[in-house]
Amino acid sequence: MKKSTQCVHSGTYIDKETRGVNTPVFTSSSFEYLDMPHNVYPRYFNTPNQRVVINKLCALENAEDGLIFSSGMAAISTVLFTFLGSGDHAVLQKDIYGGTHHFVTADFERFGIDYTFVSNDTEAIERAIKENTRLIFIESPSNPLLRITDIRAVAETAKTKNIITAIDNTFATPINQNPLDLGMDIVIHSGTKYLGGHSDICCGAVVSTKAFIGKIRGSATNFGGCLDASACSLLERSIKTLGIRVEKQCGNAQYIAESLWDNPAVKKVYYPGLESHQGHDTAKSQMRGFGAIVSFELDERKIAPSEFIRKLRLITPAVSLGGVESLICSPAATSHEKLTGEERAEMGITDGLFRLSVGIEDSADLLSDIEQALKKASV
Ligand SMILES: Cc1ncc(COP(=O)(O)O)c(C=O)c1O
Numbered sequence: 001m002k003k004s005t006q007c008v009h010s011g012t013y014i015d016k017e018t019r020g021v022n023t024p025v026f027t028s029s030s031f032e033y034l035d036m037p038h039n040v041y042p043r044y045f046n047t048p049n050q051r052v053v054i055n056k057l058c059a060l061e062n063a064e065d066g067l068i069f070s071s072g073m074a075a076i077s078t079v080l081f082t083f084l085g086s087g088d089h090a091v092l093q094k095d096i097y098g099g100t101h102h103f104v105t106a107d108f109e110r111f112g113i114d115y116t117f118v119s120n121d122t123e124a125i126e127r128a129i130k131e132n133t134r135l136i137f138i139e140s141p142s143n144p145l146l147r148i149t150d151i152r153a154v155a156e157t158a159k160t161k162n163i164i165t166a167i168d169n170t171f172a173t174p175i176n177q178n179p180l181d182l183g184m185d186i187v188i189h190s191g192t193k194y195l196g197g198h199s200d201i202c203c204g205a206v207v208s209t210k211a212f213i214g215k216i217r218g219s220a221t222n223f224g225g226c227l228d229a230s231a232c233s234l235l236e237r238s239i240k241t242l243g244i245r246v247e248k249q250c251g252n253a254q255y256i257a258e259s260l261w262d263n264p265a266v267k268k269v270y271y272p273g274l275e276s277h278q279g280h281d282t283a284k285s286q287m288r289g290f291g292a293i294v295s296f297e298l299d300e301r302k303i304a305p306s307e308f309i310r311k312l313r314l315i316t317p318a319v320s321l322g323g324v325e326s327l328i329c330s331p332a333a334t335s336h337e338k339l340t341g342e343e344r345a346e347m348g349i350t351d352g353l354f355r356l357s358v359g360i361e362d363s364a365d366l367l368s369d370i371e372q373a374l375k376k377a378s379v
Helices: 003-009 048-061 072-083 098-107 122-128 151-160 210-223 229-239 242-261 280-286 305-311 341-347 363-376
Strands: 065-069 089-093 114-118 133-139 164-168 186-190 204-208 266-270 293-298 327-329 353-357
Touching (some): 003 048, 048 204, 048 229, 065 072, 072 133, 072 186, 072 204, 072 210, 089 098, 098 114, 122 133, 122 151, 151 280, 204 210, 242 266, 242 293, 305 353, 305 363
Parallel strands (some): 089 114
Antiparallel strands (some): 266 293
């Protein structure tokens, strides 16, 4: 089946008695165990509504198995702490989601885990590998500068050295990119973003082979970051429209990126769908669409960034991304605020940088909102 068909149909549980076309919500947190093949319990990540969402996501990501979590960070921290322990070393891409970066810098050392942050360049990743490197973690496109990592090349390098690879596929979505097909071992999503798609649930997911998921499930059960049945049901409903949402969002994003590129008040535009983007060719070779996040840097000699964001009328200044409504944020003040000024500068995150999560609205309305705000914020 093609992606949009999988979105609608894969995984659905049809109740044999009523033949309702949607999966019922199984509210039980307790299940009889006599004569059953295994114990069912929410924190064992195996309730009916959890399984349905996972089966849908496995179909979309071409994965054997998966786990659904209560947040993207629950998924990320569980994966990292499953495979890394005292004496191990991890190589991580530098420009990853700020929360993941903060988790590593705040918590790895006290558990005796060594780490190296590197650029997304394959050679830099290879150079950072040590004797005790157990895991490589990447994000592509990355947050917030949409850098594109050559996923095939990283996976190949890691395989020759027997190192586990994990990727945060949140920005791409399974509609645009399937990293397992490119050789990665583990794919992670913050489901709070595109999978949920309506800015009303917090969840995360991990998909991989049965063997890897078996290991992660052990830690996940201990760490306890499971998702309840109602949220799973909302997530299942949301993923049914993932295909059409993402397609519309990508079209809008391309239009806005091209328009901003031509605007003299805008210094830089970061969007993998632009031919000028440093990772455009790699993106074309590993993605079916370029995603719906557009980051841009205002020319502060022409525009006051703090005024610009206040003057927007349609696009909402808010954290998070991936919903049907367009949201904008200043990474320096939100997702990357915990980094030092020096770390931000090194990553190219300036005060004039904005990350726009493009929604499904009419693209002309979005552009005219940006243009009127630029006019009002002109210095
Ligand atoms: C790329 C990416 N990964 C992971 C996360 C963390 O997800 P959550 O907020 O669901 O824990 C985020 C959140 O913004 C994100 O943007």
